Amino acid sequence: xxxxxxxxxxxxxxxxxxxxxxxxxxxxxxxxxxxxxxxxxxxxxxxxxxxxxxxxxxxxxxxxxxxxxxxxxxxxxxxxxxxxxxxxxxxxxxxxxxxxxxxxxxxxxxxxxxxxxxxxxxxxxxxxxxxxxxxxxxxxxxxxxxxxxxxxxxxxxxxxxxxxxxxxxxxxxxxxxxxxxxxxxxxxxxxxxxxxxxxxxxxxxxxxxxxxxxxxxxxxxxxxxxxxxxxxxxxxxxxxxxxxxxxxxxxxxxxxxxxxxxxxxxxxxxxxxxxxxxxxxxxxxxxxxxxxxxxxxxxxxxxxxxxxxxxxxxxxxxxxxxxxxxxxxxxxxxxxxxxxxxxxxxxxxxxxxxxxxxxxxxxxxxxxxxxxxxxxxxxxxxxxxxxxxxxxxxxxxxxxxxxxxxxxxxxxxxxxxxxxxxxxxxxxx
Numbered sequence: 494x495x496x497x498x499x500x501x502x503x504x505x506x507x508x509x510x511x512x513x514x515x516x517x518x519x520x521x522x523x524x525x526x527x528x529x530x531x532x533x534x535x536x537x538x539x540x541x542x543x544x545x546x547x548x549x550x551x552x553x554x555x556x557x558x559x560x561x562x563x564x565x566x567x568x569x570x571x572x573x574x575x576x577x578x579x580x581x582x583x584x585x586x587x588x589x590x591x592x593x594x595x596x597x598x599x600x601x602x603x604x605x606x607x608x609x610x611x612x613x614x615x616x617x618x619x620x621x622x623x624x625x626x627x628x629x630x631x632x633x634x635x636x637x638x639x640x641x642x643x644x645x646x647x648x649x650x651x652x653x654x655x656x657x658x659x660x661x662x663x664x665x666x667x668x669x670x671x672x673x674x675x676x677x678x679x680x681x682x683x684x685x686x687x688x689x690x691x692x693x694x695x696x697x698x699x700x701x702x703x704x705x706x707x708x709x710x711x712x713x714x715x716x717x718x719x720x721x722x723x724x725x726x727x728x729x730x731x732x733x734x735x736x737x738x739x740x741x742x743x744x745x746x747x748x749x750x751x752x753x754x755x756x757x758x759x760x761x762x763x764x765x766x767x768x769x770x771x772x773x774x775x776x777x778x779x780x781x782x783x784x785x786x787x788x789x790x791x792x793x794x795x796x797x798x799x800x801x802x803x804x805x806x807x808x809x810x811x812x813x814x815x816x817x818x819x820x821x822x823x824x825x826x827x828x829x830x831x832x833x834x835x836x837x838x839x840x841x842x843x844x845x846x847x848x849x850x851x852x853x854x855x856x857x858x859x860x861x862x863x864x865x866x867x868x869x870x871x872x873x874x875x876x877x878x879x880x881x882x883x884x885x886x887x888x889x890x891x892x893x894x895x896x897x898x899x900x901x902x903x904x905x906x907x908x909x910x911x912x913x914x915x916x917x918x919x920x921x922x
Contacts (some may be wrong), residue, residue, distance in 0.1 A: 515691050523675075523680045530675040534667060541663050542620055548626055548654065549588070556583060557629045557647065565631035567603075568645030576602035583649060590652040593632075598643040607652065615691040617657040618667045625651045652901065693717045693725050697732070710740025748857065756831040758808060759815035767830035767838060772841040775885075782887040786849035787896055788839040789881045789904040790856060793912040794870040795835035801869045808863055810876065811835065817863055821855035838900075846884040853880045853915040861913075877913035879904060884917075 522652040531588040560579050567575035576594040584592045584605035593604040631645040696715040704712035714733050754766035762770070771787075778785040790815060791918050792798075798805040811831075816838060839856070841849050857878055865876040881903030883896050891899070907916035 494558045494911050514576075515687060518686050518691060519679075519683050523679045524727040526675045526679045526682070530678075532887060533672040537667055537671075538664060541667065545656075545660060545663070546621065546624055549621070549651070550665070553627055553649065553651070556890045557627065557649065558829050560647070561629065561631060563912060564594050564647050565633040565644055568594065568631050571602070572597060573602050579603070580605050587655050588652055588656075589649060593648045595648070597643060602645070611768065613653055614657065617653045620660060621651070621656045622651060624789065625653055625656075627651070635909040676797075689719070690725075693720055697725075697729060701732070704736065707743070708740065709736040709743070712736050738899055745746045756815075759812050761815045761819060762828055762830035764830065764832060767832065767840070770828045770830075771840050772893060774840060775896070778842065778885060781844050784845040784884060784886050785896070786841040786844050786846065786852075786882065786884045788841070788849060788853050788856065789832070789883075789900040790837040790839065791879050791904055791908070792835040792860075793872060793879055793908070794801065796869065797869040797871075798876070813863055813865065814860055814876070814878070817859040821852055821859055827852075842862070845886060848881070849882050849884055850915060850917060853882050856880060857913070872912045879907040879912045880915045881905070881907055882915060882917040 541877070560583065564576065566572070566578050567579060580592045580594050580603035583589055591604075591606045594602045596602060627649045629647050629649075631647060632641040632644045633644040634641055635908060693715075696717065700713045700715045712733075715729060717725055717729060720729075754762060754769075758761040775785060777783070792811075795807070798810065802810075815831065815837065818839070820830055822839060822841070826842060827844075828840045830838050830840075839852065844852070857880060860876060860878045863876065867874065867876045870877070881900045883900035883903060885891055885896050903916040903918065907914050910916065
């Protein structure tokens with residue numbers, strides 16, 4: 494089984510990492526907001542430019558209409574003082590760069606001109622170049638029986654630099670408001686997406702990485718309030734079904750693995766499991782200089798038992814013997830396996846000769862305590878077992894095959910010496 498794995502996850506409230514979903518979402522939201530704000534700001538600036546042109550033209554037209562009568566009177570009477578007052582009234586506005594009032598012969602009655610003018614720029618020419626110059630004829634009313642006469646003209650030139658400054662001031666206001674709107678919009682969208690999308694996804698991610706790989710079906714399924722019937726809710730349900738199916742697969746794999754290493758009749762380890770366990774622990778004992786003991790166990794006169802009591806009774810007896818033997822060992826450390834037929838083998842890692850003999854005596858007594866009648870035994874009235882014990886000590890290392898062979902030889906001699914006994918060394922014939 495693989496150990497439980499965990500992956501680093503940012504703590505709640507921590508700053509989002511570079512490249513995280515929250516960061517990408519924030520950047521994308523900010524970019525979209527800037528684009529929208531840029532388009533909207535451009536449209537608003539064009540609208541401001543159009544409105545400013547219209548307002549300027551209307552204001553100048555109104556001013557000229559208001560002073561037209563007085564200026565016509567001054568031109569008709571050739572009154573420079575009156576013309577001077579009218580021109581000065583128009584020129585006092587910063588918006589006007591030059592004012593000139595002339596009579597019908599083109600003679601100047603009054604003229605004001607700003608000494609310093611800002612340099613013309615492409616922006617000012619583009620925005621106001623066609624509305625800077627205004628020239629209006631002065632119509633004088635001669636009487637009811639005579640038509641109006643043109644007695645002069647008034648010419649007015651707007652201050653190009655002043656108009657541009659006014660427009661730029663509006664631009665700064667619009668840009669400032671646009672930036673503020675963009676920031677507020679971005680914060681709202683980021684907060685909305687984080688609350689309703691990113692945060693639930695982070696909950697799902699946290700639940701997945703906290704899942705024990707050995708028990709995926711028991712993952713801490715997150716509860717996403719408000720997402721039970723949308724895509725996020727379906728995602729969590731799909732993950733839940735997937736992990737539970739994976740859990741069933743693991744359980745089936747473990748069950749198959751257990752069955753492949755278990756003897757189907759007695760429920761203890763089979764020969765295959767014994768071979769793997771014994772080889773692994775023999776190498777470990779050899780490397781760490783630790784003792785290793787092996788006990789071979791054989792049920793005495795079991796052929797006669799099967800022949801007279803039947804195979805069904807024989808199978809029940811094998812199961813009872815295996816259960817009794819298994820009670821004398823520590824399953825977390827030792828191994829009891831069915832070696833074949835009526836033979837069992839016990840592997841005792843880390844236990845020396847004396848420990849192995851004590852275990853073997855426990856095994857023998859456990860079988861005797863079953864008190865299974867064996868009327869056809871040539872040696873005893875109840876079922877008994879014979880055992881051969883072999884040990885590998887740190888100072889006396891032998892091969893894995895030799896240790897098995899020695900235990901088998903000791904079992905053979907236990908049978909020759911009357912059965913129902915434990916032998917730990919080869920005796921002379």
